[in-house]
Amino acid sequence: MRQTTVKELGNVLPDSGESFSFESHTGRREKDIYKLMNSKPSFATNLPWQVRCCLAVLLRSVGSVTFPEYGKGESKLADLEKRGELFDSLFLSLGDAYYLYVCARIESIGNELKVTLTCPNCKYEQNNYTINLNDLIVKVYETEEDTKKEIDLVLPVTLGEKKYTKATVSGLRFTVPQERLDSFADAKLDSVAETTTLVGSNTPLAVELISDWPTRVINQVYTIINELTPGIDQMFEFTCANCESKNPYAVNWEYLGFFS
Numbered sequence: 460m461r462q463t464t465v466k467e468l469g470n471v472l473p474d475s476g477e478s479f480s481f482e483s484h485t486g487r488r489e490k491d492i493y494k495l496m497n498s499k500p501s502f503a504t505n506l507p508w509q510v511r512c513c514l515a516v517l518l519r520s521v522g523s524v525t526f527p528e529y530g531k532g533e534s535k536l537a538d539l540e541k542r543g544e545l546f547d548s549l550f551l552s553l554g555d556a557y558y559l560y561v562c563a564r565i566e567s568i569g570n571e572l573k574v575t576l577t578c579p580n581c582k583y584e585q586n587n588y589t590i591n592l593n594d595l596i597v598k599v600y601e602t603e604e605d606t607k608k609e610i611d612l613v614l615p616v617t618l619g620e621k622k623y624t625k626a627t628v629s630g631l632r633f634t635v636p637q638e639r640l641d642s643f644a645d646a647k648l649d650s651v652a653e654t655t656t657l658v659g660s661n662t663p664l665a666v667e668l669i670s671d672w673p674t675r676v677i678n679q680v681y682t683i684i685n686e687l688t689p690g691i692d693q694m695f696e697f698t699c700a701n702c703e704s705k706n707p708y709a710v711n712w713e714y715l716g717f718f719s
């Protein structure tokens with residue numbers, strides 16, 4: 460895995476390598492983003508849902524897929540939902556989706572994000588600290604080996620006559636969790652199931668099979684999946700202006716704060 464920055468990578472997706480373009484972020488499009496997000500009020504605090512709705516409105520193209528031309532006047536919810544469905548059909552990886560989201564923010568609002576940082580060491584508070592989003596680190600696949608890893612199955616899987624003892628894991632896909640996924644444990648099991656494929660078969664593992672694994676093993680596989688997922692590092696390092704210690708800070712990607 461190679462490390463680069465948003466600025467260096469530019470308009471190229473970290474996973475698929477496709478190029479992309481955006482509509483301009485106007486007052487009307489901002490209204491459209493809210494309209495689409497609020498079409499499912501119970502999803503209001505769901506970050507992947509916010510990312511999906513924002514990109515569905517703002518994307519003009521990804522690779523060879525072009526979004527419908529934007530008409531004049533007020534957008535109908537049905538038209539916005541069509542854009543949302545088209546976005547879903549792209550079946551983007553997690554890294555590509557969040558990369559698009561951060562690039563959409565840079566293109567529409569700019570590359571500077573003002574945050575308040577509290578030093579975990581001396582509790583000193585820095586207001587209006589500026590993060591340059593162009594400087595965020597991005598992991599990019601370099602070789603074929605970067606994209607997947609073989610693991611031994613703790614509990615071998617038998618399908619028909621055949622017994623499988625090994626599986627391949629790959630990076631995470633971008634998904635909007637459904638309402639039933641209200642716990643991190645559910646989301647984790649789903650992620651492991653989706654990205655683990657039996658060696659010698661194209662069958663992804665079923666959630667029920669993984670549910671019987673020891674949690675320790677599930678966590679190990681989940682860590683590997685995260686390492687295999689390219690894209691922007693949400694963690695950013697800052698130096699405290701008071702005690703000069705270096706500390707990690709997770710950029711908050713919630714639409715409301717991130718796009719204001």
Ligand SMILES: [Zn+2]
Binds near residue numbers: 703
């Ligand atoms: Zn400090």
